[in-house]
Ligand SMILES: Cc1ncc(C[n+]2csc(CCOP(=O)(O)OP(=O)(O)O)c2C)c(N)n1
């Protein structure tokens with residue numbers, strides 16, 4: 001059976017914990033969804049399922065961190081962000097502690113659970129927390145590498161994690177650095193900057209579509225949304241003159257917002273943004289929702305062409 | 312109150328038991344068609360939800376927002392198939408809508424949506440929020456001197472949320488005797504039995520300590536359920552009422568009863584057939 005991204009998350013934490021007794025795992029009654037039961041079985045004394053109490057979970061994680069532990073605390077992205085924001089802001093971040101908060105089921109991947117469970121705003125909220133590092137892995141290889149990087153990083157982080165399903169973009173030995181985006185495809189006419197499990201593959205497909213139209217599109221996996229890889233974005237803004245951001249999130253506040261802010265301040269360039277356009281979530285299959293929110297490879301290719309046409 | 316006052320308690324109970332069986336059949340049917348949803352917590356709530364909708368609540372299906380209606384908030388929103396079944400059977404919307412559960416653009420979303428579903432008084436799905444909204448509605452009822460009652464349903468896992476206890480304190484402080492809370496104490500949450508994940512017992516002593524009037528009962532004994540709800544609605548002595556319904560998660564479908572995985576899993580065709588046979592008593 002193919003591994004889900006959550007299995008990589010859980011297994012990586014088990015591996016890390018074998019050699020580091022500071023690693024702890026917290027859950028808020030979603031252990032069976034996040035897949036961290038394996039951690040509980042291996043390290044029952046370092047696993048705390050606090051029940052349906054997300055704010056308490058983040059507060060407890062902050063206390064563990066104050067005592068030197070490295071807690072990874074998870075819930076669905078909606079609840080990890082919205083229900084714990086003040087606790088995460090103040091007890092974890094303002095206090096300069098080291099809490100890794102994990103929000104699962106990003107954007108449309110919440111599917112049938114619908115609007116109450118569909119996080120389109122978590123990155124936007126988190127970007128407002130000073131110094132917070134925000135990552136969103138796009139495949140299983142980068143997931144493992146970035147979780148390891150998160151454990152090694154001193155400081156709180158928000159990890160936006162796909163839960164079910166697997167894909168492969170990178171070779172097993174690919175190296176990742178927090179804050180350094182990955183150029184997956186080089187190009188000269190337009191740059192597609194994408195993040196996450198759903199949108200990086202869509203951007204890669206969009207580049208193929210554009211190629212058939214004679215358009216050379218670069219594709220960047222921006223696995224770290226904060227701090228943004230300014231150098232890389234500016235280099236490609238200069239090189240291609242047009243950028244399209246692709247995110248499974250509102251186009252404001254998240255990746256598209258971050259790129260827009262940077263370009264406006266440093267090097268105004270043409271920008272198109274793919275993602276939810278100031279809309280709430282709703283029930284549907286992922287296939288239906290990706291069309292409903294105009295986030296497919298075809299939508300990206302069209303947005304790229306429209307953006308280039310303004311040159 | 313209800314039109315059923317004319318008939319005796321025995322007959323009301325026996326009619327409600329039949330209706331509850333139909334509610335359960337519709338729950339399983341709906342979740343099987345959707346191939347997604349939460350059967351366990353819907354089935355555990357089926358008896359008291361049936362008593363509320365088919366006896367206790369003053370409501371007008373043809374006028375879902377009638378200002379003097381009794382309000383109901385299903386704070387454990389994931390259990391909404393039980394709510395949708397009751398509302399459809401009561402005539403708030405056509406029965407055929409039940410087949411659209413969790414489908415795109417359906418009026419029946421994965422979690423209750425007051426703007427999409429006639430009869431749904433509050434949008435929920437993020438656990439812990441419904442009781443506070445019920446306090447707000449009950450306060451408004453007091454303010455305007457209208458005598459509707461507000462019912463809220465929470466799960467026993469949901470009791471973990473701190474907001475429940477913030478709401479509990481305010482309901483007592485504001486003397487909301489027009490508010491009735493039903494705790495669906497089915498002893499299971501997502502990650503296991505409540506006593507193993509985050510034990511909240513004794514639940515009754517906690518609500519008593521928060522100055523609530525508390526009744527514990529067998530949540531599948533229709534006579535007890537009906538009597539307690541009727542009394543709770545009538546009681547006006549300055550205290551909110553908490554009914555702790557001791558229930559079985561998955562009640563009515565033997566292989567779902569008290570089994571964790573049926574929290575959020577749809578039956579396949581074979582399981583569906585089996586469940587239907589049991590519910591129809593074949
Ligand atoms: C704030 C929040 N956190 C987590 C969830 C995910 N979730 C849905 S149901 C559930 C368990 C609820 O258990 P309980 O309240 O006992 O419900 P029941 O047993 O009646 O189904 C969880 C954790 C949620 N919906 N909302």
Ligand SMILES: [Mg+2]
Pocket residue numbers: 466467468495496497498499500
């Ligand atoms: Mg329960």
